[in-house]
Amino acid sequence: MKELEERILRDGKNLSGGILKVDSFVNHQVDPLLMDACGREFARLFASVRATKILTAEISGIAPALTTAIHLGLPVVYARKHKPITMPDQVFLTLAPSHTKGRTVELIVSPEYLANGERVLIIDDFLASGQTILGLVRLAEASGSKIVGIGALIEKSFEGGRDALASLGVPVESLACITKMDDGKIEFRKMEN
Secondary structure (H helix, E strand, O other), rough: OOOHHHHHHHHHHHOOOOEEOOOOHHHHOOOOOHHHHHHHHHHHOOOOOOEEEEEOOOOOOHHHHHHHHHHHOOOOEEEEOOOOOOOOOEEEEEEEEEEOOOOOEEEEOOOOOOOOOOEEEEEEEEEEOHHHHHHHHHHHHHOOOOEEEEEEEEEEEHHHHHHHHHHOOOEEEEEEEEEEHHHOOEEEEOOOO
């Protein structure tokens, strides 16, 4: 998606070590018009998968998941990283390594909101190693739900996440695919005409 790529080049920061800072428009401060455009594009890409729920991870996945849900007319469930006292004792819980946090984080979903038989579309901010998304897959599968698609705003193809998701056999779409982040530069996959 050209608009997202241009914004990454203009406002994103390559912090080296494969870390891309997009805090000014995705992760900390959110550009609602850009997220709406991304949500509209995800809705177009996943219109045929017949999802019944969208699942994401707290907190950075919420904006793109929410705008996608608006365009598809679906509810969003986000995996919490800390269990609030309002959540039931029995939950779906898994662990996933966080590249940006430098540690393993919990992903927790209440069975009240992710039930058996859902058709789940996962939408997240990044697809890097694929470990957070695989954590979301485990949560959905533990609930008896079926994954029907995976979308990421930004894919870092050099970290192998797409390959890690291949065995799921579902469509995987990214709106901006970064192939290199060497020498402070950011290079995107060339789009085929």
